[in-house]
Structures are given as C-alpha cells and as structure tokens.
Amino acid sequence: MKQKLFDTINAHEHIIICRHERPDPDAIGSQAGLARLIEINTGKKVQLAGEEEPSLSFLSEMDTIDDGAFSNALVIVCDTANTGRIDDERFKNARELFKVDHHPVVDDYAPFAWVDTTYSSTSEMIVHWYAEIASARGWKLDDECARLLYAGIVGDTGRFSHPNTTARTFKAVQLLYERAFDVRQLFQEMYKKPLSLLRLEGEVLSNFTLSENGVGVIVLSQEQLRKYQVSVNESSAIVHSVANVEGIAAWVTFVELEDKSYRVRLRSKGPVINELAARFQGGGHPLAAGATAESDEERAQVVDQLEEICKAYRA
Ligand SMILES: [Mn+2]
Known part of the structure; x- marks a missing residue:
C-alpha cells in the first residue's frame, strides 16, 4: 500500500488532502x-481542505477550494477513521480516494487505504513512508516538512509520554531532527494557554469528581464556556488536566453544546474505552476516544458504563 500511495500520487496532477474535523496537531501536521x-518534490500544487482552525494556524492555513476541483483530483484523507469526521464532505466527488490513518478502522470509505494502528500518529506514518519509499526515489524532506510532521508526532504521543511512543517513533524523530526547525518555538505555540483557559481549568480542577473505581468526571457547561470565553474546541486543551491525579484509572470530560447535547472526551490509563465511545456515536483509540451524549440521561449512561469498565479492569 505504501508503494501504491507513491504511484497514485505520481499518477495525478491535482491533489487535495483532507483530515478530520476539529483538527489536532497530527491531523494538520500530517x-x-x-x-x-509532494509539492517540493513533484512541483504539483497540493490543496489543503477543511475549516481553518485558528489555534493551529501556526502550523498551516487551509486553502479555499472550488467545487469542481474535487472531481478532477486525487483526494488523500489523513488521520480520519470514519466518513462522518472527514472535513470537507466534497471528498465524495474525488476522482480517486486514498486513506492514510493510524486509527482502528471504522469505515472502509476509500478504495485504497494504508491503515496501521501500530504507529503513534499519521505524521509518523508519513515520515516512515518518506524514509522507506519516497527518499529511495530521490525525494527530499525540507525543514518545514520536518516541523509539521514533528508537531503531529509530539501532539499524538503527548510529548513522547503515551504508550504509543516506540523505538520507531524516535527513528522518525531522528530523521526530522536532521533538518533545522525551531523546536522551542513550536512547543511554545503548541502548549500556550490563554489566561481565560487557565482560569477555567482552575474551576474544573476544583469541581471534578473521582470515584472509588478511579473514574474521573468533568462537566463543562455552556455557562462556564461563556464566562471564560473558551470555545468548545479550545476546551480540549484541559482534557489532560486531571491525568496525574493519584488513583485515577480513566476519565471523561463532557462539554455541553448549544443544543444541550455533550461532546464526550474519554481518556484512560489502562481500561479500554473506545468500545464505550463506539456505543455513543464515537470511536478512537483504546486509551483516547471521543463520543456524543445526546442528553443528561446519556451522559449518566456513559459514566455508569465507564464505572463498570474500570471496576472490571481493577478486579
Ligand atoms: Mn492522529
């Protein structure tokens, strides 16, 4: 499939790359x-599809793409397991569709797919694809490529602290470090927090609950988001704020949306939580997943089921 990706890129003049909605550094980095x-090695113009994410514009801005461009293009979708999360649904009009992803498969939406869940990040996949396939055919990787792909790896590995970090991850990083880019500035951009967000985090830390089974629960209301002027997307920055609390096994953050449903962010130190996420219109990795709770009742169900999972894990 890796060779197929290279050949497919070479076979198309017009290329558009998509990634998942509400992007993270790996989505945009990859x-x-x-x-x-592709651009620096082939001279082809490659367009970036998806909504602009202001908090990540230091990585890259998106392109404005005409409707007609899709039907003429190879569309590569990075870092996205299911159709519903692909940002820019015009991907459906693509002449050819290729998926590159490290999430467990949810939808088989592309005729060609290179999916490998053993990689920390899609960015790490791209680095290895470059090293194994593209560089052997004369491709080069420049400083800016290195900066983007490094950001993706740093993001998805939690700065090399998550268990998805492997020896292979560091091989990718070694290759990227041969290029010159400002690591310190990149970290500053990635981990800077507006004061308002920090204040909200303070409130969250004061109010979150931790059960006997090691389940942490955080609820963020619309009122709190308004009070601190933090968007739903920005609130994802506090998802790890309780990670180091003694005795925690898994935790869930509910962010209330305007229609009274909740965005659900699940994180775990061991108990597998993506099957739970899948029961609530979501999915993800075994230890990090997202879902939706349509009501307070569903919110309670998520907590109950997470309690069961953590109880069973500890038994
Ligand atoms: Mn990723």
Missing part, C-alpha cells in the same frame, strides 16, 4: 506535511 512533501 495533512500539511504530506502536501509540502
């Missing part, structure tokens, strides 16, 4: 990193 890799 999207923009691959785009740049």
Whole structure:
C-alpha cells in the first residue's frame, strides 16, 4: 500500500488532502506535511481542505477550494477513521480516494487505504513512508516538512509520554531532527494557554469528581464556556488536566453544546474505552476516544458504563 500511495500520487496532477474535523496537531501536521512533501518534490500544487482552525494556524492555513476541483483530483484523507469526521464532505466527488490513518478502522470509505494502528500518529506514518519509499526515489524532506510532521508526532504521543511512543517513533524523530526547525518555538505555540483557559481549568480542577473505581468526571457547561470565553474546541486543551491525579484509572470530560447535547472526551490509563465511545456515536483509540451524549440521561449512561469498565479492569 505504501508503494501504491507513491504511484497514485505520481499518477495525478491535482491533489487535495483532507483530515478530520476539529483538527489536532497530527491531523494538520500530517495533512500539511504530506502536501509540502509532494509539492517540493513533484512541483504539483497540493490543496489543503477543511475549516481553518485558528489555534493551529501556526502550523498551516487551509486553502479555499472550488467545487469542481474535487472531481478532477486525487483526494488523500489523513488521520480520519470514519466518513462522518472527514472535513470537507466534497471528498465524495474525488476522482480517486486514498486513506492514510493510524486509527482502528471504522469505515472502509476509500478504495485504497494504508491503515496501521501500530504507529503513534499519521505524521509518523508519513515520515516512515518518506524514509522507506519516497527518499529511495530521490525525494527530499525540507525543514518545514520536518516541523509539521514533528508537531503531529509530539501532539499524538503527548510529548513522547503515551504508550504509543516506540523505538520507531524516535527513528522518525531522528530523521526530522536532521533538518533545522525551531523546536522551542513550536512547543511554545503548541502548549500556550490563554489566561481565560487557565482560569477555567482552575474551576474544573476544583469541581471534578473521582470515584472509588478511579473514574474521573468533568462537566463543562455552556455557562462556564461563556464566562471564560473558551470555545468548545479550545476546551480540549484541559482534557489532560486531571491525568496525574493519584488513583485515577480513566476519565471523561463532557462539554455541553448549544443544543444541550455533550461532546464526550474519554481518556484512560489502562481500561479500554473506545468500545464505550463506539456505543455513543464515537470511536478512537483504546486509551483516547471521543463520543456524543445526546442528553443528561446519556451522559449518566456513559459514566455508569465507564464505572463498570474500570471496576472490571481493577478486579
Ligand atoms: Mn492522529
């Protein structure tokens, strides 16, 4: 499939790269990193699809793409397991569709797919694809590519602290470090927090609950988001704020949306939580997943089921 990706890229003049909605550094790092890799080595213009994410614009901005461009293009979708999360649904009009992802498969939406869950990040996949396939055919990787792909790896590995970090991850990083980019500035951009967000985090830490089974529960209301002027997307920055509390096994953050449903963010130190996420219109990795709770009742169900999972895990 890796060779197929290379051949498919070469066979198309027009290329558009998509990634998942509400992007994280890996989504944009892999999207923009691959785009740049193709551009500098083939001279082809590669467009980036998806909504602009202001908090990540220091990585890359998105392109405005005409409707007609899709039907003429190879569309590569990075870092996205299911159709519903692909940002820019015009991907459906693509002449050819190729998926590159490290999430467990949810939808088989592309005729061609390179999916490997043993990679920490899609960005790490791109680095290895470059090293194994593309560089052998004369491709180069420049400083800006390195910066983008490094950001993706740093993001998805939690700065190399999550168990998805492997020896292979560091091989990718070693290759990227041969290029020159400002690591310190990148970290500053990635982990800067507006004061309002920090204040909200303070409130969260004061109010979150921790059960006997090691289940942490955080609820963020619309009122709190308004009070601190933090968007739903920005609130994802506090998802790890309780990670180091003694005795915690898994935790869930409910962010209330305007229609009274909740965005659900699940994180775990061991108990597998993506099957739970799948029961609530979501999915993800075994230890990090997202879902939706349509009501307070569903919110309670998520907590109850997480309690069961953590209880069973500890038994
Ligand atoms: Mn990822």
